[in-house]
Amino acid sequence: MSSDARLLIRGARLPNSGDRTSDILIEGSRISQISDHIDAQPGVQVEPARGALVLPGLVDAHCHLDKTLVGQPWHSHVSGSGVADRVRIDHSLRRGLGMPSVQNTSALVAQMIANGTTGARTHTEIDSEVGIAGVEAVAEVAKKFEGAITIQQVAFPQSGMLREPGIDRLLRDAIELGATVIGGLDPAGAENDPVEHLDRVFALAHDTGCGIDLHLHDAGELGAWELELICERTRVESMAGKVNISHAIALAQVGDARQGKIIDNLADAGISLTTCVVHNNPPLPMKRIVEAGVLLSGGNDSIRNTWSSLGTGDMLERAWIFAMRGDLRTDSELALALEIASNNGLRLLGEEGPVGVAVGAMANFFLVDAVNTGDAIARRPDRKLVVHAGNIVSTTGVDTSL
Ligand SMILES: [Zn+2]
16 A cells, blocks of 8 residues: 555445445555455545445536536426527527526535546537637636546537637637637537538647537438548548537438448548437437447436526436346446446546546446446435545535535
8 A cells, every 4th residue: 555545445346346335445545455454554544435335436428517507496498499499599598597607507516526426528619709718607617626527628619619709719718718629519410511511620629739629410311421520531531539419310210231340431430429319319329329439428418407407417317228228137237327427528538547436447437226227327425435536426316526
């Protein structure tokens, strides 16, 4: 045990270990040892787990922290149909609702931490009217909660790249403020010029060294064609491992053979996917995607905002939705739902080493009174203790990071 040892979790049950308990030692920000018994050295904080289940830190790989109304009075949803309509409604309401708001975003992030979320990729809206105010607000919140959660910002042109005056400059300003990923939106359905949209997004990514994360809601054959177009572009631009596609619902709508071909194409091009299974979005073939070697992470997307009144920010709740909508039933299938809601998201955020509750992994985990992973997803009990990068950031479901 080195002098860097600082936290010892005593008597936790690892997933798939039945009733057997283990001690977990954290040195610096990583797990250094897992064993039946580890002696506590002087100066090391000992936290008794009392047989609680320890699960990997949850990661919300797709959310919109700048848009949330958490902490505000109930907002009655104004109906719209389709993405363009919802963008229009959102823009007509956002100023009156005080968005973006450091206060709202902070309230949501505190709630996420208390629920065991240790990392998030958030798509922050940028357009000619709101400018980079959202990026500034989220950056302020990320700084406030530094040490308790890792927040990665996507500079997201929600209103498109092609029709918004000065959007390139605004996206570059967002990157200077700390955004590390360039977003995009339905190259065909929203922009009506998929080649030009991808030209702009990939050029900006090349110039700045950023990754790419595209919202792709376009359905059916159109969306499937765009998935292939993005695969081709990613190869040509040598961007394997740096391109993520969110939603990709077309993949759930094409025939079996076509679906298999596109998934193989994504795997070969080194493109990852993020699913949210929002409202009536068709669930992706999660097992098939993961078995093909495509990194599949998960997110909440809207959490109580003008797009949806639902959502708590709890990724265990989202794992429940993945399981329910994706027909995941067995213990191993439920473990897959958790993997999508936790470790795969951490990999998307850039972790290249071991993940999960494992030696060498970041010490991101939480304790919960549950029999196993499936039981935790089914009942979603209070998170008893949350650890991020070796820091205890929440106890008994109460945020302690402020
Ligand atoms: Zn989104």
